[in-house]
Amino acid sequence: MSQLKTLSHLDSIPSSPGKFKPDKPSFQIHRLRLHSSLLSRLAFWSLLFLTLMAFLFLLSPPSSPSSSSFSQPRRNLGSGASWGGREWEKRLRKSAAPRSNPGRTVLVTGAAGFVGSHVSLSLRRRGDGVVGLDNFDSYYDPGLKRARQNLLSRSGVFIVEGDINDRELLKKLFDVVPFTHVMHLAAQAGVRYAMENPSSYIHSNIAGFVNLLEACKSANPQPAIIWASSSSVYGLNSKVPFSEKDRTDQPASLYAATKKAGEEIAHTYNHIHGLSITGLRFFTVYGPWGRPDMAYFFFTKNILKGKQITIYEGPDHSSVARDFTYIDDIVKGCLGALDTAKKSTGSGGKKKGAAQFRIFNLGNTSPVPVTELVRILEKLLKVKAKKKLLPLPRNGDVKFTHANISLAHSELRYEPKTDLEAGLKKFVKWYISYYNNGSKKSSFR
Numbered sequence: 001m002s003q004l005k006t007l008s009h010l011d012s013i014p015s016s017p018g019k020f021k022p023d024k025p026s027f028q029i030h031r032l033r034l035h036s037s038l039l040s041r042l043a044f045w046s047l048l049f050l051t052l053m054a055f056l057f058l059l060s061p062p063s064s065p066s067s068s069s070f071s072q073p074r075r076n077l078g079s080g081a082s083w084g085g086r087e088w089e090k091r092l093r094k095s096a097a098p099r100s101n102p103g104r105t106v107l108v109t110g111a112a113g114f115v116g117s118h119v120s121l122s123l124r125r126r127g128d129g130v131v132g133l134d135n136f137d138s139y140y141d142p143g144l145k146r147a148r149q150n151l152l153s154r155s156g157v158f159i160v161e162g163d164i165n166d167r168e169l170l171k172k173l174f175d176v177v178p179f180t181h182v183m184h185l186a187a188q189a190g191v192r193y194a195m196e197n198p199s200s201y202i203h204s205n206i207a208g209f210v211n212l213l214e215a216c217k218s219a220n221p222q223p224a225i226i227w228a229s230s231s232s233v234y235g236l237n238s239k240v241p242f243s244e245k246d247r248t249d250q251p252a253s254l255y256a257a258t259k260k261a262g263e264e265i266a267h268t269y270n271h272i273h274g275l276s277i278t279g280l281r282f283f284t285v286y287g288p289w290g291r292p293d294m295a296y297f298f299f300t301k302n303i304l305k306g307k308q309i310t311i312y313e314g315p316d317h318s319s320v321a322r323d324f325t326y327i328d329d330i331v332k333g334c335l336g337a338l339d340t341a342k343k344s345t346g347s348g349g350k351k352k353g354a355a356q357f358r359i360f361n362l363g364n365t366s367p368v369p370v371t372e373l374v375r376i377l378e379k380l381l382k383v384k385a386k387k388k389l390l391p392l393p394r395n396g397d398v399k400f401t402h403a404n405i406s407l408a409h410s411e412l413r414y415e416p417k418t419d420l421e422a423g424l425k426k427f428v429k430w431y432i433s434y435y436n437n438g439s440k441k442s443s444f445r
């Protein structure tokens with residue numbers, strides 16, 4: 001319509017002497033109309049074509065890892081950190097090179113985290129090739145994660161900054177390094193925080209885990225996977241100690257539900273793709289370089305500051321207890337699981353035969369009431385805590401945990417050696433050194 005309107009005014013335009021041919025006036029006007037019509041159609045289609053090209057460009061996946069553009073660093077949208085490029089690949093290969101365990105190269109996800117940093121360091125110290133991966137999220141102080149990263153870097157462990165949900169990054173990592181093992185410790189941790197930010201648990205513990213398993217499935221060779229499940233999968237069970245054979249279908253928190261889902265997802269990838277997978281159910285891990293969101297950590301902070309702490313109690317003032325497990329014992333369990341892991345059987349995403357599938361409790365086998373934890377802290381800190389007792393809120397907490405570790409003992413030679421008082425002593429020593437003297441003077445052990 002508008003095109004017709006625009007053209008109609010041409011009828012009344014006086015023609016210029018040079019171009020106007022009076023003997024064919026109608027033909028001239030017709031050609032002019034045709035010409036303008038063609039021009040506007042051409043403009044319209046060109047515009048459409050350009051818009052389409054721009055749209056396709058924006059939607060197109062980044063160039064394949066083998067293409068030359070990968071020699072340029074790439075920027076993570078979330079964190080702003082970059083990855084890729086020749087220098088980056090060089091650092092990756094150097095970190096991945098084993099020193100005394102020929103052919104053993106481990107990708108540790110969550111390497112700047114509490115358990116991840118300790119495991120990475122132990123692997124490196126005994127000579128394994130180790131590459132870390134961490135997104136340095138701000139669930140708790142990223143400064144603590146950076147301090148752990150600095151320590152690891154001094155020991156020759158390079159932590160790639162990125163998210164397990166970044167498919168391209170994972171593909172690139174497996175293209176550059178033929179990882180023999182993946183120690184998957186990246187997760188959204190914390191039982192109570194799931195009430196505040198449920199989607200972060202789905203993002204990391206489910207979507208991120210599936211993304212990682214997809215990358216492992218397609219990798220050549222397929223790595224063996226060892227990953228962190230949780231004691232929380234036992235949920236509301238009342239039979240103690242918790243055994244791997246017990247039911248795990250009544251989780252008390254979304255955190256627990258995502259870890260339980262992880263176990264089921266792991267089984268699927270083992271069954272379909274021949275991935276060798278070992279799940280480790282950690283029981284309330286504590287120690288130096290720990291997580292500030294955990295009770296023993298913020299109780300210490302608040303006791304020292306003279307701030308009140310809240311201690312939860314069960315019905316009729318019964319105590320709430322945890323099978324607190326010291327970090328060094330957990331690290332030994334992780335390494336035992338890695339050392340006994342069999343190879344995955346698949347290749348090119350296809351299963352070639354049945355692959356190993358295991359689940360182990362890694363606990364301490366001696367639950368301690370939270371009131372006792374506080375008493376030990378008061379003794380070590382030489383400060384009386386300002387305590388407030390409150391009934392256990394319905395926010396994901398369970399009343400007690402207690403691990404049966406006989407399976408881990410027989411298969412991994414797992415044998416926890418640190419009681420809560422000895423472990424907290426080491427934690428308090430580290431805490432005071434780290435927060436009074438700064439991170440540089442604190443070492444791992």
Ligand SMILES: O=C(O)[C@H]1O[C@H](OP(=O)(O)OP(=O)(O)OC[C@H]2O[C@@H](n3ccc(=O)[nH]c3=O)[C@H](O)[C@@H]2O)[C@H](O)[C@@H](O)[C@H]1O
Nearest residue numbers: 189190191230231232282283284294295310311312320397
């Ligand atoms: O084994 C696990 O799989 C989980 O262990 C850990 O969870 P939890 O055992 O709940 O540890 P944590 O929060 O330190 O509370 C310890 C105790 O203090 C009590 N508690 C807590 C807070 C408070 O203010 N008062 C209190 O009494 C509270 O009731 C509890 O009895 C990890 O955080 C989790 O990521 C997961 O790994």
